Amino acid sequence: MAVDIHFFHKIKLDLQSHDARLIAVSKMKPVEVVKVLYDAGQHDFGENYVQELVQKQPALPQDINWHFIGHLQRNKVKYIAPFISMIQSVDNLALLKEINKQAKKQSRIIDCLLQVHVGKEETKFGLDENEFFDLVKEVVDQPENFTNIHLCGLMGMATNTRDEKIIRQEFHRLKTLCEKIKEQYARQLPYFSACSMGMSGDYELALQEGSTMVRIGSLLFGNR
Ligand SMILES: *Cc1c(COP(=O)(O)O)cnc(C)c1O
Numbered sequence: 001m002a003v004d005i006h007f008f009h010k011i012k013l014d015l016q017s018h019d020a021r022l023i024a025v026s027k028m029k030p031v032e033v034v035k036v037l038y039d040a041g042q043h044d045f046g047e048n049y050v051q052e053l054v055q056k057q058p059a060l061p062q063d064i065n066w067h068f069i070g071h072l073q074r075n076k077v078k079y080i081a082p083f084i085s086m087i088q089s090v091d092n093l094a095l096l097k098e099i100n101k102q103a104k105k106q107s108r109i110i111d112c113l114l115q116v117h118v119g120k121e122e123t124k125f126g127l128d129e130n131e132f133f134d135l136v137k138e139v140v141d142q143p144e145n146f147t148n149i150h151l152c153g154l155m156g157m158a159t160n161t162r163d164e165k166i167i168r169q170e171f172h173r174l175k176t177l178c179e180k181i182k183e184q185y186a187r188q189l190p191y192f193s194a195c196s197m198g199m200s201g202d203y204e205l206a207l208q209e210g211s212t213m214v215r216i217g218s219l220l221f222g223n224r
Pocket residue numbers: 025027048069070157199200201215216217218219
């Protein structure tokens with residue numbers, strides 16, 4: 001089965017009760033399969049690779065909200081700037097400035113999330129807590145440099161482990177960081193509200209810990 005429509009309807013209900021959104025992660029899945037889920041009512045999709053995304057985007061309905069969730073190189077921002085809705089994987093200042101620059105060229109606003117590293121894996125990208133606060137402060141202090149982005153929240157991934165206690169702790173840390181910024185900069189960062197956490201293996205824990213956006217691939221589309 002290409003798309004698990006039964007799971008799709010089940011998770012839509014779950015998310016409603018948590019006031020959270022679904023990002024369907026369609027990386028490495030063909031456009032025909034994406035279209036099936038689109039036709040079932042899903043309009044938010046997540047992709048990890050620039051080249052794959054720029055090939056798929058023109059072949060699919062233009063009202064899809066594309067979320068970039070993979071590691072993004074600065075020199076590739078220009079390829080997705082014309083259409084991307086949200087970039088969830090911002091992990092350095094130079095990248096955020098480049099997104100602003102390319103958004104400006106397109107006369108667009110691009111929503112951004114800061115990716116925060118809380119997991120144990122060395123290899124995962126993301127800002128540590130201090131880098132996160134520094135980057136937020138930069139946007140707050142220099143709003144004139146960020147006219148074409150909205151800082152909308154943060155994104156994170158928990159350690160890939162079966163130990164629920166660890167996963168819960170990590171999600172809790174992400175949520176706490178999000179709430180802290182929301183409170184501290186309610187006036188300067190009015191769009192800051194999203195806490196994007198939870199994937200196929202851990203989305204239920206993420207919702208319990210206050211996720212506002214889950215990114216789900218394999219449970220919808222099968223294994224990659
Ligand atoms: C691939 C990916 C997902 C989805 O993973 P699944 O386990 O298939 O649900 C979510 N977030 C990010 C950042 C990803 O790279």
